[in-house]
Amino acid sequence: MRQPHISTNEQSSVTIGRNSFGAAFRFLIPFEAGFYIFERSSLKRLLLLGLVGLLMALLLSITQLLPFMQRPGTAAPAVGLSGVVVLGFHEIAEPAEAVIPDYSVTPEQFRAQIGWLHGHGYHFVSLDQVLQAKAGKQPLPSKPLLLSFDDGYRSVYTNAFPVLKQYQAPALVALVGSWLEPEAGLVTFGDQRLPREHLLSWAQLRKMVGSGLVEVASHTYDLHKGITANPQNNSEPAVTSRLYGAANGYETEVAYRKRLQADLERNNKLLVKQLGQRPRAVVWPYGRYNDTAMAVAEGLGMPVGLTLNDGEIFNGSQLNALPRVLMTREMAGVKGLEAELALRARDAGDNTRAAKVMHVDLDNIYDPNPVQIERNLQLLLRRIREIGVNTVYLQAYADPDGNGAADALYFPNRHLPVKADLFNHVAWEIRTRTPVRRLYAWMPVLAFELPKGHRAVKQKVVTEKPSNGHLNMGYPRLSPFAPEAMATVQDIYEDLSRYATFDGLLFHDDVTLSDYEDASPWGLRQYRRWGLPSDLAKIRASDPLQGRWVIHKIKALDQLTLNLAATVRQNQSQLRTARNIYAQVLLNPKAEVWYSQSIDDSLKNYDFTAVMAMPYMEKAADHKAFLQRMVAQVKDKPQGLQKVLFELQSTDWHTKRDLPTEELAQQITDLYALGAKHVGYYPDNLHRGTPDPAVLRPVLASHSSAPSR
Numbered sequence: 001m002r003q004p005h006i007s008t009n010e011q012s013s014v015t016i017g018r019n020s021f022g023a024a025f026r027f028l029i030p031f032e033a034g035f036y037i038f039e040r041s042s043l044k045r046l047l048l049l050g051l052v053g054l055l056m057a058l059l060l061s062i063t064q065l066l067p068f069m070q071r072p073g074t075a076a077p078a079v080g081l082s083g084v085v086v087l088g089f090h091e092i093a094e095p096a097e098a099v100i101p102d103y104s105v106t107p108e109q110f111r112a113q114i115g116w117l118h119g120h121g122y123h124f125v126s127l128d129q130v131l132q133a134k135a136g137k138q139p140l141p142s143k144p145l146l147l148s149f150d151d152g153y154r155s156v157y158t159n160a161f162p163v164l165k166q167y168q169a170p171a172l173v174a175l176v177g178s179w180l181e182p183e184a185g186l187v188t189f190g191d192q193r194l195p196r197e198h199l200l201s202w203a204q205l206r207k208m209v210g211s212g213l214v215e216v217a218s219h220t221y222d223l224h225k226g227i228t229a230n231p232q233n234n235s236e237p238a239v240t241s242r243l244y245g246a247a248n249g250y251e252t253e254v255a256y257r258k259r260l261q262a263d264l265e266r267n268n269k270l271l272v273k274q275l276g277q278r279p280r281a282v283v284w285p286y287g288r289y290n291d292t293a294m295a296v297a298e299g300l301g302m303p304v305g306l307t308l309n310d311g312e313i314f315n316g317s318q319l320n321a322l323p324r325v326l327m328t329r330e331m332a333g334v335k336g337l338e339a340e341l342a343l344r345a346r347d348a349g350d351n352t353r354a355a356k357v358m359h360v361d362l363d364n365i366y367d368p369n370p371v372q373i374e375r376n377l378q379l380l381l382r383r384i385r386e387i388g389v390n391t392v393y394l395q396a397y398a399d400p401d402g403n404g405a406a407d408a409l410y411f412p413n414r415h416l417p418v419k420a421d422l423f424n425h426v427a428w429e430i431r432t433r434t435p436v437r438r439l440y441a442w443m444p445v446l447a448f449e450l451p452k453g454h455r456a457v458k459q460k461v462v463t464e465k466p467s468n469g470h471l472n473m474g475y476p477r478l479s480p481f482a483p484e485a486m487a488t489v490q491d492i493y494e495d496l497s498r499y500a501t502f503d504g505l506l507f508h509d510d511v512t513l514s515d516y517e518d519a520s521p522w523g524l525r526q527y528r529r530w531g532l533p534s535d536l537a538k539i540r541a542s543d544p545l546q547g548r549w550v551i552h553k554i555k556a557l558d559q560l561t562l563n564l565a566a567t568v569r570q571n572q573s574q575l576r577t578a579r580n581i582y583a584q585v586l587l588n589p590k591a592e593v594w595y596s597q598s599i600d601d602s603l604k605n606y607d608f609t610a611v612m613a614m615p616y617m618e619k620a621a622d623h624k625a626f627l628q629r630m631v632a633q634v635k636d637k638p639q640g641l642q643k644v645l646f647e648l649q650s651t652d653w654h655t656k657r658d659l660p661t662e663e664l665a666q667q668i669t670d671l672y673a674l675g676a677k678h679v680g681y682y683p684d685n686l687h688r689g690t691p692d693p694a695v696l697r698p699v700l701a702s703h704s705s706a707p708s709r
Contacts, residue, residue, distance in 0.1 A: 013548055057612075084313045085341065086323070087324065089149045111329075127172055130319075131303075147164070147171040149174065173205070173214055175218070189619070195560075228244050228245070238285070260296045261300075264302075287309065290570060307324060309324075311347055351643055354703050355680070356696060357392070359681065359684065363393060363398060381682065383686055391437065397409050405477070406444050407446045410423035412495060414492075415450065415451075416451065418556065428501060431503075437503075440505060440506040443478075445511045445561055446479075450488065462520040463517045480518070483522075485619075494568070505578070506610065512595045513557065526556075530549075533545070581597045603643050609643055611630065613647060616654060623667070645680055651683060
């Protein structure tokens with residue numbers, strides 16, 4: 001985040017009605033009332049009506065009970081997708097026989113899993129049932145579960161299909177056309193050549209489809225592979241990456257869409273020709289997809305998309321992006337499956353896993369010499385592995401003068417100079433060569449220094465001259481109320497999302513306005529729209545006016561970041577968000593006025609709030625007490641400890657010295673002892689070797705990263 005340029009100072013019964021017994025009970029009540037009405041009538045008529053009512057009630061009760069009498073622990077069906085679970089299998093084979101052992105489940109384990117599911121009240125459903133339920137036409141049974149098998153391995157026929165027939169369990173089998181089209185020989189399988197006999201034959205597929213239990217899905221024709229995605233020749237998922245060529249650079253958006261269209265269309269035609277069945281679902285290779293891919297698939301008659309997203313399925317879940325449980329070797333037994341289903345049932349996401357964050361300056365990796373860049377990158381990768389972090393916040397912009405604003409960017413874009421097309425390369429290397437689970441692109445929101453002549457270069461935040469000793473934000477920023485400036489920022493974020501692969505966005509600490517900002521013409525115009533004076537001094541002089549003003553500014557800044565996240569999510573579908581905020585926003589009730597930041601709003605709007613828990617920067621007299629106060633404040637907030645990351649400083653910018661790693665390690669130890677879940681530090685001084693991995697790793701390792709309850 002660079003040293004923030006801020007001068008600190010002293011300011012600083014419905015349920016019963018849905019089951020069969022409830023339904024019978026409701027029908028009995030009218031007949032009991034009728035019984036009373038007809039009591040004065042003839043006894044025969046009374047007895048006849050009573051008998052008919054009783055028989056009808058019993059018949060209705062039995063009819064509604066029938067679908068559930070064979071399974072324990074069941075409840076009534078409901079229209080919609082709520083509660084659907086999708087399992088994603090690959091090979092049903094012994095590890096020694098599997099093409100990819102890590103994604104194999106043995107035949108014995110598979111049979112045990114299916115038997116356990118059946119015995120614990122799960123109902124195997126077909127894709128057609130899922131579609132009918134989403135359309136509101138037919139309810140799903142309780143605990144509905146859809147089985148899917150990726151890639152089309154022959155073991156699905158030899159080892160899984162007999163079990164499916166035994167339990168009459170429908171399934172989806174996702175097929176890659178380019179792997180199946182050759183009848184024999186070797187097929188190109190990722191980066192290797194695979195004998196065709198490892199995959200399903202067309203005859204086996206016809207037999208499975210003919211059984212009525214198996215429906216085929218598209219796994220693309222030839223997109224289940226990596227393609228060259230940057231000048232450094234990283235091979236990245238073909239569905240979401242823009243193809244890079246040394247001669248022509250990146251493919252255009254038009255060419256990209258045509259490539260997807262041609263591939264999916266070719267696969268559909270092949271499956272229709274060979275099996276007589278047009279796929280209604282696409283299973284995205286590597287779980288990677290975006291809005292363009294989903295739109296192309298839907299246009300080709302595939303409204304269902306299966307992903308590898310985490311999370312539970314709800315009635316409002318999109319059909320084209322349904323999450324799945326990826327069945328791996330490490331969770332292949334019944335216990336592993338049971339544990340994973342329990343996590344899905346409570347929608348356990350990233351907040352349940354302790355984040356351990358390294359905040360990295362890409363400026364420290366860049367060098368004019370490409371060979372030195374690779375040396376620096378290898379040093380960073382080694383440090384990530386040695387320290388044991390599981391999350392990286394990676395700078396995506398260049399700030400060589402250290403003023404906190406972007407002078408250039410590390411990815412292709414339409415508005416700022418490209419210092420080097422480096423962000424995607426470093427991000428991909430971190431995600432594929434270290435144990436890091438999440439990589440966030442660290443980006444400014446307002447602090448862009450546009451080149452001379454740009455149409456929005458003058459649309460900047462204007463700071464009125466503050467009184468002596470008052471807070472001064474320091475960052476040069478574009479006005480959040482200037483339409484052209486904000487359209488420029490949106491373009492920059494869209495370009496980032498197209499030319500890189502990452503998991504999240506960290507919004508820089510530049511998303512702030514003091515009580516002397518924004519006095520630009522665009523800001524003043526917006527205040528009038530809010531029904532406020534355009535004279536900032538008048539606003540500050542009135543507590544009610546200032547209160548309204550601050551609330552409006554907080555919500556406007558938050559909404560700006562949410563809009564940017566929505567833009568990025570069009571290409572990075574599984575995007576998480578984090579937001580840097582200042583420590584005083586937690587500690588001082590007046591700080592919302594000074595920063596236009598709110599911890600309560602931040603907790604609602606972002607997956608994580610990264611609070612700058614930096615006692616040297618805040619000039620705290622007692623560092624331990626400072627951290628204790630911060631944790632105490634967070635504990636009082638709903639989901640506070642689940643969503644707040646305490647970001648410590650590893651450098652004292654006032655004295656320009658790196659802190660002893662022992663001091664940083666003790667602060668992390670203290671935070672864990674106080675109940676903090678997520679911790680991180682900034683910066684990582686890789687060229688000076690601080691923090692020391694030998695000291696920091698044991699402290700981070702002492703706190704489990706497994707999902708918590």
